[in-house]
Amino acid sequence: MLAPTGDLVAAARKERGAVGAFNVITIEHAEAIVAGAEAAGLPVILQVSENAVRFHHGRLAPIAAAARSIAEAAEVAVALHLDHVEDDELLAQAAANGFGSVMYDASRLPYAENVAATAGAVRRCRAAGLWVESELGEIGGKGGAHARGARTDPDEARAYVAATGVDALAVAVGSSHAMTTRSAKLDHDLIARLAAAVPVPLVLHGSSGVPDEELSAAVRGGMAKINIGTALNTAFTGTVRDALGDQPDLVDPRRYLASARTAMATTVEAALRVLQSGVIP
Numbered sequence: 286m287l288a289p290t291g292d293l294v295a296a297a298r299k300e301r302g303a304v305g306a307f308n309v310i311t312i313e314h315a316e317a318i319v320a321g322a323e324a325a326g327l328p329v330i331l332q333v334s335e336n337a338v339r340f341h342h343g344r345l346a347p348i349a350a351a352a353r354s355i356a357e358a359a360e361v362a363v364a365l366h367l368d369h370v371e372d373d374e375l376l377a378q379a380a381a382n383g384f385g386s387v388m389y390d391a392s393r394l395p396y397a398e399n400v401a402a403t404a405g406a407v408r409r410c411r412a413a414g415l416w417v418e419s420e421l422g423e424i425g426g427k428g429g430a431h432a433r434g435a436r437t438d439p440d441e442a443r444a445y446v447a448a449t450g451v452d453a454l455a456v457a458v459g460s461s462h463a464m465t466t467r468s469a470k471l472d473h474d475l476i477a478r479l480a481a482a483v484p485v486p487l488v489l490h491g492s493s494g495v496p497d498e499e500l501s502a503a504v505r506g507g508m509a510k511i512n513i514g515t516a517l518n519t520a521f522t523g524t525v526r527d528a529l530g531d532q533p534d535l536v537d538p539r540r541y542l543a544s545a546r547t548a549m550a551t552t553v554e555a556a557l558r559v560l561q562s563g564v565i566p
């Protein structure tokens with residue numbers, strides 16, 4: 286069933302766990318994420334990024350409708366989140382397309398401009414009933430504008446949250462977008478200082494590159510929403526590559542997409558179990 290993002294994050298945080306937020310590119314991604322969450326018996330967030338909307342010819346409605354329909358039919362609570370939004374026109378379409386929350390991304394801007402843009406976005410989103418996440422500190426590895434090694438300063442984070450009124454804050458603590466190896470090393474001392482400095486839940490981006498032990502420690506340290514995208518694409522593409530390599534005569538996409546969907550669901554289930562209580566099962 287469809288659930289508000291804020292409720293899922295608050296419930297996870299209360300139990301010192303985190304809710305997994307997985308990126309949806311195709312219908313198979315959404316189906317796999319929900320199947321993985323149902324197998325784990327845990328809530329989940331389906332998130333659609335501005336980049337994914339661009340892939341769908343700039344149209345939010347088709348992929349949003351698919352994700353929403355899959356979420357509504359789920360046996361577990363599923364929230365819909367619009368991720369890494371920089372375009373104000375896309376932001377304005379979020380609520381009408383069933384999203385309960387957005388991540389407004391002004392992190393490429395200098396601090397004062399990030400604050401001004403985000404505070405404005407928060408006002409507009411609140412009026413539409415949306416829960417808002419934003420980012421401070423340029424999490425590494427995205428689009429070249431986010432310097433690897435960037436870190437969020439706790440004092441600046443405290444002031445930023447107060448000035449913008451955001452509901453959750455994505456911070457730079459050592460993870461990096463689009464990693465295909467799980468070799469990131471997080472700054473756990475910084476996570477603890479950030480958790481103490483800001484009153485809202487913290488969000489970890491670029492979590493595909495973070496090993497289970499590091500993820501688990503990050504959750505115990507106060508991360509309440511964990512974003513995972515590339516790990517699903519690694520599972521998806523690896524499975525398709527193997528199937529096509531093994532069976533040169535294979536032409537029906539359902540055959541290899543079904544295997545890819547199963548591989549993604551397995552990835553989601555395993556990740557959710559790690560995030561549940563910050564304890565590796």
Ligand code: G3H
Nearest residue numbers: 463490491493512514515
């Ligand atoms: O917002 C989405 C995430 O930060 C996904 O990052 O693809 O590196 O796991 P990832």
Ligand code: ZN
Nearest residue numbers: 462490491512
């Ligand atoms: Zn991200």
